[in-house]
Amino acid sequence: MIEQLFVLLLVGFSYPIRAISKDDLLVVAVATDETDGYHRFIRSLNIYGYKYEIYGLGQPWKGGNIKYTSGGGQKINILRENLVRYKDDKTKLILFSDAYDVIFTQSPEVLLDKFEKLKPARVVFGAEDFCWPDQNLQYDYPLVESNEKRFLNSGGFIGYASDIYEIISSKENIDDDEDDQLFYTKIFLDETTRTKWSIVLDKRADIFMNLNGAADEIELPVRNDEIYVYNSWTDSNPIVIHGNGPAKRTLNYLSNYIARVWSPTSGCLQCKENVIDLTKIENQQQWPLVYIAIFIEYPTPFLREYFEKILNLNYPKQRLAIFIHNQ
Numbered sequence: 001m002i003e004q005l006f007v008l009l010l011v012g013f014s015y016p017i018r019a020i021s022k023d024d025l026l027v028v029a030v031a032t033d034e035t036d037g038y039h040r041f042i043r044s045l046n047i048y049g050y051k052y053e054i055y056g057l058g059q060p061w062k063g064g065n066i067k068y069t070s071g072g073g074q075k076i077n078i079l080r081e082n083l084v085r086y087k088d089d090k091t092k093l094i095l096f097s098d099a100y101d102v103i104f105t106q107s108p109e110v111l112l113d114k115f116e117k118l119k120p121a122r123v124v125f126g127a128e129d130f131c132w133p134d135q136n137l138q139y140d141y142p143l144v145e146s147n148e149k150r151f152l153n154s155g156g157f158i159g160y161a162s163d164i165y166e167i168i169s170s171k172e173n174i175d176d177d178e179d180d181q182l183f184y185t186k187i188f189l190d191e192t193t194r195t196k197w198s199i200v201l202d203k204r205a206d207i208f209m210n211l212n213g214a215a216d217e218i219e220l221p222v223r224n225d226e227i228y229v230y231n232s233w234t235d236s237n238p239i240v241i242h243g244n245g246p247a248k249r250t251l252n253y254l255s256n257y258i259a260r261v262w263s264p265t266s267g268c269l270q271c272k273e274n275v276i277d278l279t280k281i282e283n284q285q286q287w288p289l290v291y292i293a294i295f296i297e298y299p300t301p302f303l304r305e306y307f308e309k310i311l312n313l314n315y316p317k318q319r320l321a322i323f324i325h326n327q
Contacts, residue, residue: 020116022108024092026161027052028083029099030075032061037100043270044104044259054099055082062176070133072154073178080168086161087169095158101243101251102156105229105258111239114206115158122198123159123167125152125184126208126242133179140189147233148203149210152188154181155242156208163197205231209238211247218250220257225265227257284316292320297327 027050031038034057045052056078064071079096086092093115097104118124127149131138144150159167167187174183187193188201202208209231211218217233230237241258243251256262261270281287292310296303313320 020093020112022049022112023051025051025095025108025112026086026092027095027097027104028079029054029097029102030056030078031099032056032059035100040255041097041099041102041104044102047260048104048107050104050108053082055079063180064177070179070182071177072180073174073183074176075180076168076174076183077176080165083161083165083168087165089161092161093158094161094164095240096156096164097240098155098242098244101248103241103251103255103259104239105241106237106239111158111207114239118200118202118206120198121200122163123157124200124202124207125157125188126155126210126240127151127201127203127205128153128210128244129213130245132245133182134185137185137189144203147235149201149205149234150203152181152185152201153208153210153242153244154184155210155244156240157184158207159197159199167193167197204234205236205238206234207238208240208242209236210242210244211250212243212245213247215247215250218254220254222264225263226260227262229254229258285318287316287319289319289321290315291323293323293325295325297325 027045029041029052031054042052042054056074059078061074063074066072083094086094093112095111115124128151129149131141131151132153138151141150157164167184170187170193171183187197188199193199209218209229214231214233217231219230219232220227221230222228228237229241241251241254243249262268276288278287294310300306310322
């Protein structure tokens, strides 16, 4: 009995018993190109004051065309190269996130509080409603409640740095075009490795919300004049919103409001960011090029007056471009 108690104490004290602070958390992502989605992701991190590191910028992407097929092993290889300096750190929390289709919507303090409530888990993966990329593995997953998410999604996960590094280094060679989600799925479904690293899924979307197949669950209530995401199915307020798979348009819609882009009292908040003072640019030919897209999808009155207003805009005509779509 004493020996068993001693073993339990060793396990319990292998990770420090103390409150996690904001300084312990580091968001990491892999991105090879600075796309619009990437800049949106970075903006949300800055808005809420997250510390972050981005790996892979400028490198050629060799992880396959994930839009149409499985792939993404290159993300694991790039992570392994860059997280090696944290491999022995048992206090630092690493939150990995996809970079092109993710928006953060709440502060690090709120996120850490939610992670604490998921303990004794040391690693938490996001969850979704679809078993991808190998649907045959769905029968190996543990059952969940009807309003919970059953299947692992690797677009977002959080855990202690030493555990994360062990997980991504558990397979010696990973091809760049191997599927990263399948790699993590097999680790989770193996009871030995799942227990070794205390891995759980965020079944109620407390931290990670994967939108594919779940758009109808999302509501956008207001709290303290800020729009936030509420999942009516899981009764949760997720923080990391992921437009996985074909849910990119849903994320684009949400991005018009969340992460302090818009508020009911002040309107468009993002419109006031990075404003260009044209009075300081004397040469009008150096003014920004403005692209106007006009969609006339139905019989519309007063078109002549509308186009006259466009024609009379007080802006250099050489710096205006117009696209007109008429159904």
